[in-house]
Amino acid sequence: MSEWNASAERELATPGPLRPRRLRNSAAMRELVAETTVLARQLVMPHFVLPAAKANEPIPSMPGISRTGVDDLLRAVESDHKLGIKSVLLFGTPPAGAKNSTGSSASDREGAVPRAVRALRGAFGGDLVIMTDVCLCAYTDHGHCGVLLDGAVDNDRSLVPLAAMALAHAEAGADLVAPSDMMDGRVGALRSALDADGFTSTGILSYAVKYASAYYGPFRDAADSSPQHGDRRSYQMDSRNSAEAEREVKLDEAEGADMVMVKPALAYLDIIRRVRAVTTLPLAAYNVSGEYSAVKAAAERGWLDEAAIVRENLHAMVRAGADIVITYHARAALAGRWI
Numbered sequence: 001m002s003e004w005n006a007s008a009e010r011e012l013a014t015p016g017p018l019r020p021r022r023l024r025n026s027a028a029m030r031e032l033v034a035e036t037t038v039l040a041r042q043l044v045m046p047h048f049v050l051p052a053a054k055a056n057e058p059i060p061s062m063p064g065i066s067r068t069g070v071d072d073l074l075r076a077v078e079s080d081h082k083l084g085i086k087s088v089l090l091f092g093t094p095p096a097g098a099k100n101s102t103g104s105s106a107s108d109r110e111g112a113v114p115r116a117v118r119a120l121r122g123a124f125g126g127d128l129v130i131m132t133d134v135c136l137c138a139y140t141d142h143g144h145c146g147v148l149l150d151g152a153v154d155n156d157r158s159l160v161p162l163a164a165m166a167l168a169h170a171e172a173g174a175d176l177v178a179p180s181d182m183m184d185g186r187v188g189a190l191r192s193a194l195d196a197d198g199f200t201s202t203g204i205l206s207y208a209v210k211y212a213s214a215y216y217g218p219f220r221d222a223a224d225s226s227p228q229h230g231d232r233r234s235y236q237m238d239s240r241n242s243a244e245a246e247r248e249v250k251l252d253e254a255e256g257a258d259m260v261m262v263k264p265a266l267a268y269l270d271i272i273r274r275v276r277a278v279t280t281l282p283l284a285a286y287n288v289s290g291e292y293s294a295v296k297a298a299a300e301r302g303w304l305d306e307a308a309i310v311r312e313n314l315h316a317m318v319r320a321g322a323d324i325v326i327t328y329h330a331r332a333a334l335a336g337r338w339i
């Protein structure tokens with residue numbers, strides 16, 4: 001049969017009730033039925049802080065992101081605040097020559113992070129949520145996230161300097177300390193230390209589900225925090241595991257975490273979904289450095305449309321179940337109205 005047969009087409013066509021395309025007919029219709037929204041209030045901008053007042057060092061492997069001194073940080077956070085970014089996560093850098101085996105400069109009250117926290121708190125009061133990364137790797141001379149005993153990271157010994165670091169951040173005025181070291185029991189240890197010193201209202205955002213990931217590469221350049229020997233596989237999670245994520249979240253919740261995080265995000269959307277189902281705590285997804293840099297590199301070459309990719313990725317993390325997204329794309333996404 002070569003002639004077009006309109007009555008046959010009518011007979012073969014899907015009956016009326018089974019036409020999902022009706023809900024995609026126009027942009028207005030698609031807006032009406034969209035299931036996911038990413039709002040500025042959900043985004044957290046990470047910052048790398050240098051122990052200086054004035055400094056601005058672009059990070060080559062993370063185009064658009066700099067390591068800044070405290071004054072430059074204040075200016076960046078002020079302009080981000082106008083875009084709607086009301087939360088920051090701070091990473092510190094010790095002064096030159098300060099690294100040692102226990103990372104003792106991590107709890108220095110005059111260190112980059114406590115100084116930055118005081119300055120931000122002074123400028124913004126309660127209008128900014130200040131989170132601080134608590135980990136030793138940028139402060140130890142061996143680059144591991146804890147302290148070593150016979151060449152291996154010793155869990156319980158590491159809790160002491162980690163708790164001291166959290167206290168220095170709490171004292172400076174952090175809202176949430178965010179332990180990223182992946183030692184067992186660190187949420188409980190931080191909670192006891194904070195409470196014992198009267199910081200009962202300082203919260204803990206636990207990097208509960210943090211995988212040993214190659215996606216942290218650019219961050220380690222930025223923070224100068226690469227392990228000098230070995231890797232982090234004896235404390236960070238194995239990327240093949242999923243049930244283990246539930247165990248980690250349940251433990252951290254029992255130890256007193258106020259929020260939990262899954263990290264990285266995009267290669268772990270199934271984990272975000274799984275964790276979402278087992279906790280009612282606020283859930284953060286960390287869209288890490290390598291995920292950022294991969295998008296930036298492809299966009300620079302004209303291989304990907306940065307705005308469209310970032311929008312799609314942000315929607316994916318929230319659709320999977322994240323309440324909060326920590327992302328280096330936050331500023332550009334809001335400035336460019338990508339979401």
Ligand code: PBG
Binds near residue numbers: 289
């Ligand atoms: C420190 C820490 C890392 C990240 C956050 N905190 C690196 C690591 O564990 O090696 C990664 C963040 C990113 O890649 O954006 N423990």
Ligand code: ZN
Binds near residue numbers: 135136137144
């Ligand atoms: Zn670390």
